[in-house]
Amino acid sequence: NAGVTQTPKFQVLKTGQSMTLQCAQDMNHEYMSWYRQDPGMGLRLIHYSVGAGITDQGEVPNGYNVSRSTTEDFPLRLLSAAPSQTSVYFCASSWTGANEKLFFGSGTQLSVL
Amino acid sequence: GENVEQHPSTLSVQEGDSAVIKCTYSDSASNYFPWYKQELGKGPQLIIDIRSNVGEKKDQRIAVTLNKTAKHFSLHITETQPEDSAVYFCAASIEDSSYKLIFGSGTRLLVRP
Numbered sequence: 001n002a003g004v005t006q007t008p009k010f011q012v013l014k015t016g017q018s019m020t021l022q023c024a025q026d027m028n029h030e031y032m033s034w035y036r037q038d039p040g041m042g043l044r045l046i047h048y049s050v051g052a053g054i055t056d057q058g059e060v061p062n063g064y065n066v067s068r069s070t071t072e073d074f075p076l077r078l079l080s081a082a083p084s085q086t087s088v089y090f091c092a093s094s095w096t097g098a099n100e101k102l103f104f105g106s107g108t109q110l111s112v113l
Numbered sequence: 114g115e116n117v118e119q120h121p122s123t124l125s126v127q128e129g130d131s132a133v134i135k136c137t138y139s140d141s142a143s144n145y146f147p148w149y150k151q152e153l154g155k156g157p158q159l160i161i162d163i164r165s166n167v168g169e170k171k172d173q174r175i176a177v178t179l180n181k182t183a184k185h186f187s188l189h190i191t192e193t194q195p196e197d198s199a200v201y202f203c204a205a206s207i208e209d210s211s212y213k214l215i216f217g218s219g220t221r222l223l224v225r226p
Contacts, residue, residue, distance in 0.1 A: 042216030104156030
């Protein structure tokens, strides 16, 4: 089992560029979510999904889109990158609930210049 | 909305000593309280969690206590080892349809050999 796999590990973007952060899990978990981690602020929920075809907004959804076409994959799209989106992004999955017993990926460090 | 405060932000202990990290939450409806450990360059990993119908939970050298009246919960690590050095995050959540998990700002624990 690979668990939760995130790609890429590092990315540098220019302001206004778009990109997709990939997340895949092989544990057949129904629940998946995206968090961003900023210094001194813990982790904040961006979007989450309770199953294929179902997504909803978290605390800080503006500037991000998600989709969940399969149980395994939950990509995060930055529509037009801004310096405020410089952060470390973590994808998580769970079999019990979108906020419980989360398995996290190793993260994507994103810098927007 | 829910707010979680975590103290201290850094903690240095001698190997073999105990470490205590404290968190307070604001929403009395919160009923699920996990603790995550994050090692350098990795995603957070769940180490223990507790629900509001339980006052204390132990798992080997780790314990969590919950005081619902005072709205605070604590992580206790006994007989600390160098491999306990990491950043620890507390979180609080209400078991409703919002699935929002609110994290504290983290405590960097250093265990000195």
